[in-house]
Amino acid sequence: TAVLDRLNASVCAALLGKATSAQEAQHMLEHLHDANLFLIPLDAQRQWFRYHHLFADFLRHRLQRLTPGRLPHLHQRAADWYARNGYVDDAIRHALAGQQYELAADLIGQTNETLFQRGELALLLRRLAALPPETIHNRIDLCLNYAWVLTLTGRYDETGPLLQKVEPNLKQQAETLPQTAQDSIQGNVANIRAYVAYAHGDMPATRAQALVARKILPEALTDQRTVAALHLGTAHLEEGNLAEAEAALQEALHISQQSDF
Secondary structure, rough: OOOOEEEEEHHHHHHHOOOHHHHHHHHHHHHHOOHHHHHHHOOOOOOOEOHHEEEEEHHHHHHHHHHHHHHHHHHHHHHHHHOOOHHHHHHHHHHOOOHHHHHHHHHHHHHHHHHHHHHHHHHHHHHHHHHOOOHHHHHHHHHHHHHHHHHHHHOHHHHHEEEEEEEHHHHHHHHHHHHHHHHHHHHHHHHHHHHHHHHHHHHHHHHHHHHHHHHHOOOOHHHHHHHHHHHHHHHHHHOOHHHHHHHHHHHHHHHHOOOOO
């Protein structure tokens, strides 16, 4: 159980296997706590605990030294338990540590929107960077999410290879994806390209990509449609087309007022 940042009886039993029940694990946790053996409760009910940080480090070093081959398996068991029980952040950490990259990719995909809304781009970037490139390249959602994070953090030149992976994946899935989903994907790609073009001072490319995005994005995607209108308006503004700029920016304002964006 040293691999766990926080532990309860059920996850301990999952790591220990069939030889230990959750009831036995709870008894052991309470015994360790009552004996002041480096176990700290995290709630008043004494359901969740953590090891003292120094003791946890000692246990992990001992585990690494004596049985390093067990570590991936233990992380995999922990990831499976946390995922089944809805503790997504813990599940992602253990899935990455246990090299369960498909599970990690699924879980990261579930949390992307929340992290974007919270502005936790650094955390999302770390998680995506921990996945093997082939895992990301085989998934449209992760390619787009990674490209957006790289764009929003100023790493513009790294977005191109990711966007190039989207088109072949989209062709492979064209028969199974509804048209609105395909339009959403292509509109996202155009918005990212517009953002990068604007960052590089290329107003014609910004305007062209923004027009593509505005044309194909579904009505329901108000956040992306707002971004497209903003790109279009700022490109016109930089080029001195004031009337067109005002119209596009008014459009962005109108769309955003109709949504929570």
